[in-house]
Amino acid sequence: MADYSIWVCEYSYVPNYHKSGVLYGAHNQGYVKLPYCYVVIKGKDHVAMVDVGYNDKDYGKTLGDRFGVENWRNPKTVMAELGLSPEDVDTCFITHAHFDHFGNVEDFPNAKFYIQEREISKWVWAMSLPDRMRWMMVAVDPGDIVRGVDLARDRRLETVNGALTDVLPGIDLHPAEDSHTWGSMWVTVRNDGKPQSEDTWVLAGDLIYVFENIKGPGAAVDADEIYTPVGLATGSQANLVLATEEMMKQVGYDSHRIIPVHEERLRDTFPSRISKEGLRITEICLADGETSKVTA
Numbered sequence: 001m002a003d004y005s006i007w008v009c010e011y012s013y014v015p016n017y018h019k020s021g022v023l024y025g026a027h028n029q030g031y032v033k034l035p036y037c038y039v040v041i042k043g044k045d046h047v048a049m050v051d052v053g054y055n056d057k058d059y060g061k062t063l064g065d066r067f068g069v070e071n072w073r074n075p076k077t078v079m080a081e082l083g084l085s086p087e088d089v090d091t092c093f094i095t096h097a098h099f100d101h102f103g104n105v106e107d108f109p110n111a112k113f114y115i116q117e118r119e120i121s122k123w124v125w126a127m128s129l130p131d132r133m134r135w136m137m138v139a140v141d142p143g144d145i146v147r148g149v150d151l152a153r154d155r156r157l158e159t160v161n162g163a164l165t166d167v168l169p170g171i172d173l174h175p176a177e178d179s180h181t182w183g184s185m186w187v188t189v190r191n192d193g194k195p196q197s198e199d200t201w202v203l204a205g206d207l208i209y210v211f212e213n214i215k216g217p218g219a220a221v222d223a224d225e226i227y228t229p230v231g232l233a234t235g236s237q238a239n240l241v242l243a244t245e246e247m248m249k250q251v252g253y254d255s256h257r258i259i260p261v262h263e264e265r266l267r268d269t270f271p272s273r274i275s276k277e278g279l280r281i282t283e284i285c286l287a288d289g290e291t292s293k294v295t296a
Contacts, residue, residue, distance in 0.1 A: 002191045002192065002199055002285060002286065002287045002288050003043050003044070003169070003170055003191055003192065003287055003288075004041050004042065004043045004170070004171075004189055004191055004285070004287050005040075005041070005042045005043075005283075005285060005286045005287045005290045006039060006040070006041050006042075006189060006201060006203075006259075006283075006284035006285050007039065007040045007042075007082060007281055007282065007283055007284065007293060008037050008038075008039055008259065008261055008266060008280075008281070008282040008284060009037055009038055009039070009040055009078050009079070009081070009082070009279075009281055009282075010035045010036065010037045010078075010279040010280040010281070011036055011037065011038065011053045011072065011073050011074075011075070011078045011279065012035075012036045012053075012056075012064070012069050012070060012071050012072035012073065012279075013033060013034060013035045013036055013069070013070060013071060013279075014033070014034040014036070014067055014068050014069055014070070015033055015068065015070055016031040016032075016033070016068065017031060017032055017033070017034035017067075017068075018030075018031055019031060019032050020231045021034075021209075021230070021231045021232050022034070022209035022210050022213075022230055022231060022232075022262065023209070023210060023212050023213065023228055023230070023231060024228055024229045024230065024231045024237050025228070025231075026231065032210070032264070033264045034209075034262050034264075035261070035262055035263075035264055035280065036053065036054075036069060036072075036100050036262075037261040037262065038050060038051040038052055038053050038075075038101075038261070039051065039187075039203050039259070039261060040079065040082060040084065041171070041189060042082075042084070042287065042290070043168070043169075043287060044287070046090055046091055046168050047084060047088045047089050047090060047091075048089065048090070048091040048092065048093065048168060048171070049089050049091070049092045049093070049108070049111070050092075050093050050095060050187050050203045050205070050261075051092075051093070051094060051095055051100075051101040051102070051205065051261075052075070052092055052094070052101070052102065052103070052104040052105055052107065052108060053075065053100060053101070053103065053104045054099045054100050054101075054102075054103030054104055054141070054144075055074075055103055055104045055106065055107065056072040056074075058141075058143065059099075059141045059142070059143055060099055060103045060141050060143070060144075063099045063100075063139065063141060064099075064100075067139075069100075071277070071278055071279065073277050073279060074107065075104060075107045075108070076107070077277060078275075078277075078279065081275050081281055081293065082281070082293050083293070086107045086108050086109075087108075087109060087110055088110075089108050089110065089111045090110060090111055090112065091111060091112055091114070091167075091168060092105070092108055092111045092112070092113045092114070093113075093114050093167075093171075093173060093185075093187050094113060094114065094115040094119075095184055095185055095186065095187070095203075095204075095205025095206065095207075096119055096180060096181040096183070096184040096185070096205060096206060097115070097119055097120060097123050097140060097144060097145060097148070097181065098139040098140060098181065098206065099139055099140060099141040099144060100139070101205070101206070102115075102144045102148065103141055103144045105144075105147050105148070105151060106147065111156070112156055112157075112158065113148075113151055113156060113157045113158070114157075114158050114160055114164075114167060114173060115148065115157065115158075115159060115160065115183075115185075116159070116160050116161070116173075116175055116177075116183035116184070116185050117159035117160060117161050117183065118161075118175075118177055118182050118183030119181060119182055119183030119184065119185075120145065120148050120149075120157075120159060120183075121159075121183075122182035122183060123137075123140060123145045123182065124145060124149075126140075126182075127142050127145060136234060139232075160173055160175075160185070162175050163175060170189065170190045170191065170192075171187065171188070171189050171190070172187070172188040172190065173185050173186075173187060173188075174186050174187075174188060174246065174247075174250075176207050176239065176240070176242075176243035176246075177235070177239070178234075178235030178236060178239050179207060179233060179235045179236070179239040179240045179243050180205070180206045180207055180230060180232065180233055180234065180235070180240060181206075181234045181235070182234060182235065184205060184206065184207055184243075185205065186202055186203060186204050186205055186207055186243070186247060187202070187203040187205075188200065188201070188202050188203075188250055189201045189202075189203065191285060191287075199285070200250060200251055200257060201251075201257050201258075201259060201284060201285065202247045202250055202251055202257060202258045202259065203259050203261070204247060204258055204259060204260050204261070205261070206230065206232075206262065207230070207240060207243050207244070207247070208230070208244065208247070208258060208260040208263075209230045209260055209262045209263065210260060210262065210263050210265075211255075211260070211263060211265060212228055213227065213228055213229060213230055213244065213260065214227060214244060214248070214255045214258060215255065216228050225255075227241045227244045227245070229241050229244070256269070259284060266280075266282045267280055267282060270282050270283060270284055271283045271292065271294045271295055272294055273294040273295075281293060281294055282294070
Protein backbone atom coordinates (compact mmCIF):
# COMPACT_ATOMS: atom_id res chain seq x y z
CA MET A 1 0.00 0.00 0.00
CA ALA A 2 1.66 3.24 -1.17
CA ASP A 3 0.47 6.35 0.63
CA TYR A 4 2.16 9.06 -1.45
CA SER A 5 2.90 9.95 -5.03
CA ILE A 6 6.23 11.73 -5.59
CA TRP A 7 7.16 13.86 -8.60
CA VAL A 8 10.35 15.83 -9.27
CA CYS A 9 9.38 18.96 -11.19
CA GLU A 10 11.94 20.96 -13.14
CA TYR A 11 11.17 24.69 -13.16
CA SER A 12 14.33 25.97 -14.87
CA TYR A 13 17.91 24.85 -15.48
CA VAL A 14 21.52 25.90 -15.87
CA PRO A 15 22.69 24.51 -19.22
CA ASN A 16 26.41 24.64 -18.33
CA TYR A 17 27.28 24.28 -14.66
CA HIS A 18 30.88 23.54 -13.75
CA LYS A 19 31.17 19.97 -12.52
CA SER A 20 33.41 20.99 -9.61
CA GLY A 21 30.31 22.42 -7.93
CA VAL A 22 28.46 19.12 -7.97
CA LEU A 23 31.40 16.75 -7.44
CA TYR A 24 34.28 17.53 -5.12
CA GLY A 25 37.62 17.57 -6.91
CA ALA A 26 36.19 17.57 -10.45
CA HIS A 27 38.09 20.68 -11.48
CA ASN A 28 39.02 19.43 -14.96
CA GLN A 29 35.88 17.52 -15.85
CA GLY A 30 33.96 20.22 -17.72
CA TYR A 31 30.30 21.13 -17.40
CA VAL A 32 26.93 19.47 -16.84
CA LYS A 33 23.33 20.54 -17.21
CA LEU A 34 21.95 21.36 -13.76
CA PRO A 35 18.15 21.16 -13.54
CA TYR A 36 16.50 23.39 -10.93
CA CYS A 37 13.69 21.34 -9.41
CA TYR A 38 11.38 20.93 -6.46
CA VAL A 39 9.48 17.86 -5.31
CA VAL A 40 5.72 17.45 -5.04
CA ILE A 41 4.41 14.82 -2.60
CA LYS A 42 0.71 14.05 -2.87
CA GLY A 43 -1.20 11.87 -0.44
CA LYS A 44 -4.82 11.32 0.44
CA ASP A 45 -4.89 14.17 2.95
CA HIS A 46 -1.90 16.36 2.05
CA VAL A 47 -0.05 18.01 -0.79
CA ALA A 48 3.51 18.78 0.29
CA MET A 49 6.56 20.29 -1.36
CA VAL A 50 10.24 19.71 -0.80
CA ASP A 51 11.62 23.17 -1.52
CA VAL A 52 9.81 25.86 -3.52
CA GLY A 53 12.28 27.19 -6.10
CA TYR A 54 12.90 30.90 -6.55
CA ASN A 55 10.95 33.83 -7.92
CA ASP A 56 12.48 35.36 -11.04
CA LYS A 57 12.39 38.96 -9.86
CA ASP A 58 14.42 41.39 -7.75
CA TYR A 59 17.59 39.85 -6.28
CA GLY A 60 16.33 36.35 -7.05
CA LYS A 61 16.53 37.24 -10.73
CA THR A 62 19.97 38.75 -10.20
CA LEU A 63 21.21 35.48 -8.76
CA GLY A 64 19.47 33.44 -11.46
CA ASP A 65 21.14 35.54 -14.15
CA ARG A 66 24.50 35.26 -12.39
CA PHE A 67 24.28 31.46 -12.36
CA GLY A 68 23.09 31.32 -15.98
CA VAL A 69 19.60 29.99 -15.28
CA GLU A 70 17.32 29.55 -18.31
CA ASN A 71 13.67 28.74 -19.03
CA TRP A 72 12.29 29.74 -15.62
CA ARG A 73 8.59 29.03 -15.07
CA ASN A 74 6.42 29.84 -12.06
CA PRO A 75 4.89 27.15 -9.81
CA LYS A 76 1.40 27.69 -11.20
CA THR A 77 2.60 26.70 -14.67
CA VAL A 78 4.79 23.83 -13.47
CA MET A 79 2.25 22.30 -11.09
CA ALA A 80 -0.58 22.50 -13.63
CA GLU A 81 1.15 19.58 -15.36
CA LEU A 82 0.20 17.52 -12.28
CA GLY A 83 -3.34 18.86 -12.10
CA LEU A 84 -2.41 20.88 -9.00
CA SER A 85 -1.93 24.52 -8.06
CA PRO A 86 0.30 26.22 -5.47
CA GLU A 87 -2.82 26.92 -3.41
CA ASP A 88 -3.30 23.16 -2.96
CA VAL A 89 -0.02 22.86 -1.05
CA ASP A 90 -0.42 22.67 2.74
CA THR A 91 3.15 21.79 3.79
CA CYS A 92 6.60 22.83 2.54
CA PHE A 93 9.86 21.27 3.72
CA ILE A 94 12.83 23.54 3.03
CA THR A 95 16.02 21.52 2.80
CA HIS A 96 18.17 24.65 2.96
CA ALA A 97 17.95 28.37 2.28
CA HIS A 98 19.85 28.79 -0.99
CA PHE A 99 17.88 31.01 -3.31
CA ASP A 100 16.78 28.24 -5.69
CA HIS A 101 15.17 26.29 -2.82
CA PHE A 102 13.70 28.95 -0.50
CA GLY A 103 13.04 31.89 -2.80
CA ASN A 104 9.40 31.39 -3.75
CA VAL A 105 7.51 31.14 -0.46
CA GLU A 106 5.03 33.83 -1.47
CA ASP A 107 3.54 31.60 -4.16
CA PHE A 108 2.31 29.09 -1.54
CA PRO A 109 -0.17 31.09 0.53
CA ASN A 110 -1.79 28.14 2.33
CA ALA A 111 1.33 26.24 3.32
CA LYS A 112 3.12 25.78 6.61
CA PHE A 113 6.89 25.76 6.22
CA TYR A 114 9.48 23.63 8.02
CA ILE A 115 13.18 24.47 8.16
CA GLN A 116 16.01 23.60 10.53
CA GLU A 117 16.38 26.30 13.19
CA ARG A 118 20.15 26.33 12.69
CA GLU A 119 19.68 26.95 8.97
CA ILE A 120 17.74 30.17 9.26
CA SER A 121 19.46 31.54 12.38
CA LYS A 122 22.95 31.08 10.93
CA TRP A 123 22.00 32.86 7.72
CA VAL A 124 20.79 35.79 9.81
CA TRP A 125 24.20 35.72 11.50
CA ALA A 126 26.02 35.51 8.15
CA MET A 127 24.07 38.50 6.86
CA SER A 128 25.51 40.56 9.73
CA LEU A 129 29.14 39.88 8.83
CA PRO A 130 31.45 42.42 7.14
CA ASP A 131 31.44 42.54 3.36
CA ARG A 132 34.87 40.90 3.19
CA MET A 133 33.19 37.68 4.39
CA ARG A 134 30.34 37.75 1.87
CA TRP A 135 31.51 34.58 0.12
CA MET A 136 29.30 32.67 2.54
CA MET A 137 26.23 34.41 1.05
CA VAL A 138 27.12 33.42 -2.53
CA ALA A 139 23.85 31.56 -3.25
CA VAL A 140 21.58 33.24 -0.70
CA ASP A 141 19.10 36.06 -1.26
CA PRO A 142 18.90 38.05 2.01
CA GLY A 143 15.32 38.87 1.06
CA ASP A 144 14.48 35.16 1.31
CA ILE A 145 15.72 35.07 4.89
CA VAL A 146 13.63 38.13 5.74
CA ARG A 147 10.58 36.49 4.15
CA GLY A 148 11.29 33.42 6.28
CA VAL A 149 11.20 35.60 9.39
CA ASP A 150 7.91 37.03 8.14
CA LEU A 151 6.54 33.49 7.94
CA ALA A 152 7.57 32.96 11.57
CA ARG A 153 5.79 36.16 12.58
CA ASP A 154 2.66 34.91 10.82
CA ARG A 155 2.93 31.51 12.59
CA ARG A 156 3.55 29.74 9.27
CA LEU A 157 7.17 28.70 9.91
CA GLU A 158 8.21 25.89 12.22
CA THR A 159 11.91 25.75 13.03
CA VAL A 160 13.06 22.20 13.68
CA ASN A 161 15.91 21.25 15.99
CA GLY A 162 17.26 17.96 14.68
CA ALA A 163 15.25 15.00 13.48
CA LEU A 164 11.45 15.02 13.41
CA THR A 165 9.48 11.82 12.87
CA ASP A 166 6.01 11.80 11.29
CA VAL A 167 5.89 15.51 10.55
CA LEU A 168 3.19 14.20 8.24
CA PRO A 169 2.22 10.53 8.52
CA GLY A 170 5.16 8.49 7.21
CA ILE A 171 7.32 11.55 6.45
CA ASP A 172 10.42 12.35 8.53
CA LEU A 173 12.98 15.17 8.58
CA HIS A 174 16.69 14.59 9.21
CA PRO A 175 19.41 17.21 9.82
CA ALA A 176 22.84 17.43 8.22
CA GLU A 177 24.46 20.26 10.13
CA ASP A 178 27.48 22.12 8.78
CA SER A 179 27.43 20.24 5.49
CA HIS A 180 26.19 21.83 2.25
CA THR A 181 24.86 24.64 4.45
CA TRP A 182 24.63 25.39 8.17
CA GLY A 183 21.47 23.39 8.75
CA SER A 184 20.63 21.39 5.65
CA MET A 185 18.16 18.54 5.98
CA TRP A 186 16.77 15.68 3.96
CA VAL A 187 13.24 14.30 3.81
CA THR A 188 12.39 10.61 4.14
CA VAL A 189 9.08 9.30 2.82
CA ARG A 190 8.23 5.92 4.36
CA ASN A 191 5.58 5.20 1.79
CA ASP A 192 3.96 2.34 3.68
CA GLY A 193 4.74 3.80 7.09
CA LYS A 194 7.46 1.26 7.88
CA PRO A 195 11.18 2.01 8.41
CA GLN A 196 13.63 0.77 5.76
CA SER A 197 10.90 -0.73 3.63
CA GLU A 198 11.06 -1.35 -0.09
CA ASP A 199 8.92 1.76 -0.56
CA THR A 200 11.07 4.25 1.38
CA TRP A 201 12.43 7.25 -0.50
CA VAL A 202 15.04 9.81 0.53
CA LEU A 203 14.64 13.28 -1.00
CA ALA A 204 18.17 14.53 -0.61
CA GLY A 205 17.97 18.26 -1.32
CA ASP A 206 21.48 19.41 -2.22
CA LEU A 207 23.23 16.91 0.03
CA ILE A 208 23.44 14.80 -3.12
CA TYR A 209 23.65 16.54 -6.49
CA VAL A 210 24.40 13.69 -8.88
CA PHE A 211 24.63 9.90 -8.82
CA GLU A 212 28.43 10.06 -8.57
CA ASN A 213 28.14 11.62 -5.09
CA ILE A 214 27.03 8.16 -3.97
CA LYS A 215 28.81 5.84 -6.38
CA GLY A 216 32.02 7.80 -6.90
CA PRO A 217 33.47 9.04 -10.19
CA GLY A 218 34.58 5.59 -11.38
CA ALA A 219 38.23 6.00 -10.42
CA ALA A 220 38.28 3.52 -7.55
CA VAL A 221 40.72 0.64 -7.86
CA ASP A 222 38.12 -1.90 -6.67
CA ALA A 223 34.43 -2.43 -7.13
CA ASP A 224 33.37 -0.78 -3.87
CA GLU A 225 31.40 2.43 -4.07
CA ILE A 226 33.16 5.46 -2.61
CA TYR A 227 31.09 8.49 -1.65
CA THR A 228 32.35 11.65 -3.34
CA PRO A 229 30.67 14.70 -1.79
CA VAL A 230 29.31 17.76 -3.53
CA GLY A 231 31.80 20.51 -4.21
CA LEU A 232 29.87 23.41 -2.69
CA ALA A 233 29.84 23.32 1.12
CA THR A 234 29.50 26.08 3.69
CA GLY A 235 30.31 23.36 6.21
CA SER A 236 32.54 20.42 5.36
CA GLN A 237 32.75 17.60 2.86
CA ALA A 238 33.36 15.23 5.77
CA ASN A 239 29.91 16.02 7.12
CA LEU A 240 28.45 15.49 3.66
CA VAL A 241 29.98 12.00 3.55
CA LEU A 242 28.53 11.22 6.99
CA ALA A 243 25.10 12.44 5.87
CA THR A 244 25.32 10.27 2.76
CA GLU A 245 25.99 7.23 4.93
CA GLU A 246 22.93 8.01 7.08
CA MET A 247 20.73 8.39 4.01
CA MET A 248 22.01 5.12 2.59
CA LYS A 249 21.25 3.33 5.86
CA GLN A 250 17.66 4.50 5.67
CA VAL A 251 17.14 2.83 2.30
CA GLY A 252 19.07 -0.34 3.08
CA TYR A 253 21.97 0.86 0.89
CA ASP A 254 19.75 0.86 -2.21
CA SER A 255 21.04 4.05 -3.86
CA HIS A 256 18.13 3.94 -6.34
CA ARG A 257 15.94 5.19 -3.49
CA ILE A 258 17.95 8.36 -2.87
CA ILE A 259 16.63 11.11 -5.13
CA PRO A 260 19.02 13.95 -6.09
CA VAL A 261 16.76 16.64 -7.54
CA HIS A 262 19.56 18.33 -9.52
CA GLU A 263 20.37 15.09 -11.38
CA GLU A 264 19.47 15.31 -15.09
CA ARG A 265 19.73 11.55 -15.45
CA LEU A 266 16.67 10.94 -13.28
CA ARG A 267 14.94 10.90 -16.67
CA ASP A 268 16.81 7.68 -17.50
CA THR A 269 15.99 6.03 -14.18
CA PHE A 270 12.32 6.87 -13.60
CA PRO A 271 9.33 7.51 -15.90
CA SER A 272 9.60 11.06 -17.20
CA ARG A 273 8.26 13.41 -19.82
CA ILE A 274 9.03 16.88 -21.12
CA SER A 275 6.22 19.42 -20.73
CA LYS A 276 5.17 21.89 -23.40
CA GLU A 277 7.37 24.40 -21.55
CA GLY A 278 10.43 22.23 -22.23
CA LEU A 279 10.78 21.15 -18.59
CA ARG A 280 11.06 17.62 -17.21
CA ILE A 281 8.57 15.93 -14.90
CA THR A 282 9.86 12.75 -13.27
CA GLU A 283 7.53 10.31 -11.53
CA ILE A 284 9.28 8.61 -8.63
CA CYS A 285 6.29 6.61 -7.38
CA LEU A 286 2.50 6.62 -7.38
CA ALA A 287 0.10 6.26 -4.48
CA ASP A 288 -2.57 3.61 -4.73
CA GLY A 289 -5.30 4.88 -7.02
CA GLU A 290 -3.26 7.78 -8.43
CA THR A 291 -2.93 8.10 -12.21
CA SER A 292 0.39 8.63 -13.90
CA LYS A 293 1.27 12.20 -14.88
CA VAL A 294 3.99 11.18 -17.32
CA THR A 295 2.44 8.31 -19.32
CA ALA A 296 -0.77 8.20 -21.31
